[in-house]
Amino acid sequence: MRARMKDVVTRFAESGMGKKSALSLDHVEPFLASLPQHLYGGFGGNTPCIEVRAAQQRAIIDGGSGIRPLGYELLRGPCGKGQGEVHILFTHFHWDHLIGLPFFVPIFIPGNKIHFYAVQPELEEVIRTIFKKPFFPVPFEYLGAEISFHRLEPRKPKAFGDLMATPYQLDHPDPCWGFRFEREGMAYAHCVDTEASRVTPEELGPDLPLYQNVDLMVFDAQYTLMETIEKIDWGHAAASIGLDLAMREGVKRMLFMHHDPASSDEKIAEAEAEARRYYDSQLRAAKRAGKKIHEVEWSFATEGMVIPL
Ligand SMILES: [Zn+2]
Ligand SMILES: [Zn+2]
Incomplete structure (x- = not known):
């Protein structure tokens, strides 16, 4: 981190902006925007979770640790009132694609409907195992949301709204x-x-x-x-x-x-x-x-x- 800060300060000095007598946010923002990603924000450390959004429908791919912040975002919509319907598709069940699920808050709210999908037949067994003591204190049966499991057919299209x-x-x-x-x-x-x-x-x-x-x-x-x-x-x-x-x-x-x-x-x-x-x-x-x-x-x-x- 120290080396990164040093790099940023050096780049700022070399940009000549530091010499301006009236330095304002107008100067600082373009400078920050010019920095390469690894010096300004980084690439991120959460494990895989992608949301695909269309006009009428949203679908989530995988429940990596990225699903935790996504859950907070969904709480601002119908999921926060127990009126949400969430579709989560799994690519596979390696831990980095599941690890965020116990921290996905909409799953604890009564009234929400959570649908899980995968090609693999182990889907239900895997999800039930995650919410099992001693892995997690809240057992699957006590999750607030209504949960359902769906098998996907290899190479067969499945409609999710639009x-x-x-x-x-x-x-x-x-x-x-x-x-x-x-x-x-x-x-x-x-x-x-x-x-x-x-x-x-x-x-x-x-x-x-x-x-x-x-x-x-x-x-x-x-x-x-x-x-x-x-x-x-x-x-x-x-x-x-x-x-x-x-x-x-x-x-x-x-x-x-x-x-x-x-x-x-x-x-x-x-x-x-x-x-x-x-x-x-x-x-x-x-x-x-x-x-x-x-x-x-x-x-x-x-x-x-x-x-x-
Ligand atoms: Zn993997
Ligand atoms: Zn992976």
């Missing part, structure tokens, strides 16, 4: 399902957790549609490219693997998440810079070879980002 979600299999040590959400011709692809060990259209086979004609894709970037070689079969990818897929399939916009919990913000920023070098070199190589290549708008995700489509 949203349509289809599960496709990802590459992870325990079965993990990504989701393609569609509404009015717009598509969001959720591709976390995955090692993306299948990349060619032939290898992906029935799961290829997850990656095609996508407006926004969120992809696993836990490791740098070198680390993916060291950590084969650990179930996570590097940004460069996702970028190759996105350039081939014409993905419009891409965000990378699920950074390694052991990584500092500085290390994640360096992994992003490495991915930037890789992406630029792929573009240059394609241009030199006279090949047409699809350009992707992309960055590493930060916690709390809201992306309108």
Whole structure:
């Protein structure tokens, strides 16, 4: 933290703003906005939880620790009055995708309806286990909300109000399902957790549609490219693997998440810079070879980002 503060102060001195006689917020805000993410806010430390919102419907993907702050936000709407209906889809049941559920306040409020969905048949058993002593003091039977469980069919669309979600299999040590959400011709692809060990259209086979004609894709970037070689079969990818897929399939916009919990913000920023070098070199190589290549708008995700489509 001390090194980070020193970097910020040095950048401020070098910007020349510190010398201005009448320094005001008008000067400070643009300076703060110019700082790289790892010096100003960081990438965030919660585990996976994404909300997909449409005009009539909201759906949540996974119950990582990020679902705790999302729960507080939902309390400001019908969930706060016990009139909420929440749909939570699970990719898989690794702890980092479940750990926030006992702290998701809407589940304790009588009147709320919480629907859980997964392809995996263990869904109900897993959720009941989380709320079991001695793991958690409030047993499942005493949760205030009305809870129901729903099985999703692999690669079969399921309607959530005006949203349509289809599960496709990802590459992870325990079965993990990504989701393609569609509404009015717009598509969001959720591709976390995955090692993306299948990349060619032939290898992906029935799961290829997850990656095609996508407006926004969120992809696993836990490791740098070198680390993916060291950590084969650990179930996570590097940004460069996702970028190759996105350039081939014409993905419009891409965000990378699920950074390694052991990584500092500085290390994640360096992994992003490495991915930037890789992406630029792929573009240059394609241009030199006279090949047409699809350009992707992309960055590493930060916690709390809201992306309108
Ligand atoms: Zn996992
Ligand atoms: Zn995970």
